[in-house]
Every structure is written in C-alpha cells, then in structure tokens.
Amino acid sequence: MDWSLLGCGASGHVTFAPDEPELRKRLSVTSPEGASWRCLRCGTFVIGEPASGGPVSAAPRVRRGKELRSAFILRLFAVERGLRAIIFAALAIAVWRFSTSRLSIEAAYDQMLPAVRSLLRELGFNVNHSKLLGLIQHAFQLNPHTLALLALAAGAYAVIEIIEAVGLWLLKRWGEYFAMIATSIGIPYEIYDLTAKVTVLRVVAFIINVALVVYLVVTKRLFGVRGGKKAYEARLRSASILQGEMDALAAEQAVRAEEAAQAEEAAQAGHTGQAEEAARAGPAPGRTDQPREAGTARGPD
Ligand SMILES: [Zn+2]
Secondary structure (H helix, E strand, O other), rough: OOHHHHHHHHOOOOOOEOOOHHHHHEEEEOOOOEEEEEOOOOOEEEEEOOOEEEOOOHOOOOOOOHHHHHHHHHHHHHHHHHHHHHHHHHHHHHHHHHHHHHHHHHHHHHHHHHHHHHHHHHHOHHHOOOHHHHHHHHHOOOOOOHHHHHHHHHHHEEEEHHHHHHHHHHHOOHHOOOOOOOHHHHHHHHHHHHOOOOOOOOHHHHHHHHHHHHHHHHHHHHHHHHHHOOOOHHHHHHHHHHHHHHHHHHHHHHHHHHHHHHHHHHHHHHHHHHHHHHHHOOOOOOOOOHHHHHHHHHHHO
C-alpha cells in the first residue's frame, strides 16, 4: 500500500516553492498547461501554484510512506488508550460515589434486588450464576476505605492512559517512551491475571499491550534498538523528497566545484607552460584559446 498517495488523497498534495533558485528549479516543471510543482509527499508534479513558499528551512515537514503508516498505527493505539481512559475514569467516579454514599445505595440495592431477581428469572437467567450481582454483592462487603483506594487506583490508571493517548496521538518521542514503559510495567500483572483466569477481554488486552511494546521498541528504535534515535531520524531524512533534492543538488554542486578547480589548475599549468614557451619563443600570439587548451589538458586525468 502506498501510504504517501493515501495521505495525499486524504489531505491533499503538499507543494512548496523554495526561495533558493537552484532548488526551485529541481522542484518545478513548466509545461504548456503552466508551472507544476512536485508534491513533497507523493512526489508527483501538481499543476498550479505551490501551496506555500519561502526559505528551505521553512518547508513543511511531511510524513511519507512508512512514517505515515506508523503515524496511523500509533493513533490507533492512542484511540484504544483513550477508550481505556474513559472506562477507568467512569469506574473511578462510580466507585468513589458508591464509597461515599454507601448506605443509600445499599438500601436501594436491597429494595431493588428482589425486583431484579424476579425480572432476571422471568428472562430465564439463573441469578445465582450472575457475575454482575456477585460483583455488586462483593463490593458491599468491602469497607469504604478499600473502596476509596480502588477508586483512586482506577483514577490513576485513567490518568496514565490519558497521557499515553495524548503522547501517541501527537506522535511525540516522549509519548512513545511513556507508553512503552507504562505498558511494560502492567504486563507482569496481566500475565498473573491470565494465569488466574483466561477471558477473551483479558487475552485481547494483553495482546494489544504486548503488540504496542514490541512495535514501539522495534520500529521506533527506542532505547538504542537498531541504531536508536540517530538511525531512526536518518531513515526519516533519507525518505524526504526535499532532502533528496537538496542532497542531489549538493552533490551536483560539489562535482561542479571540483570540475572548476580542475579546470583552473589545468589552466594555470597551461599558463605557466605557455609562459615558459613564450619566454623561449618570444611574445605569445594571444591567449583566447587557453580555456580550450586547459580542457584538452584535463583529458588524460
Ligand atoms: Zn501528493
């Protein structure tokens, strides 16, 4: 899948006219239909005015190819973390309110229970096997202090998940580290949980968390894995169209500079040779053909 094209399809091409004339030439083409500019994401030439312009340092940072795919994956994880945050925040609030207004809820529960039981029985549920009722009954046996601690723990977990969600959504390096570390800390507990009882929800949550940790460490090169941050950024640079053109231009200029230096050297050699000749044979007829001589002198090099 070409993620760059997909990105351009979703949010349009990114064209940029740099102030630097040589770079400008490399990024644009003039055709009968008018000038077209190279998209910095998908690389196609787009007819029309460039979207923006300015010095090359002001060029937009464009995500392409693999980086775009990785941004998509990280944002999927961010959404999943956000959902966890909402669930645990709701749980924290519910437990907190339950722990503070325990008596009234207990009374309500006592009143409601017979009605719920008969309703469930009519629906064909065996109330004695109902997990939810069991949980509610179990919660009533906990003292308010324990409940408050439970609410606090759920709230703390929600906060951690919010930070993870924000960091991953913004594609920040700190977000990747935070998500990786926070998720890793939870994994031993999740394994313990699974040894106690295997449920679909637990298995899914466990797989998502392990996948996130492995994905972050391997593709984001956290903790120096596969060359670390330097290698990661070098790969991004090598994937940039603008950087590619700048490198090609620099290489071209280096070749040109070397050619000029060689030509000058040859010209100087020719000049001194000619001067010696002139000294031997009298006044020179003229030096208009000197550059061409220098050019041929360069040949055998
Ligand atoms: Zn494009």
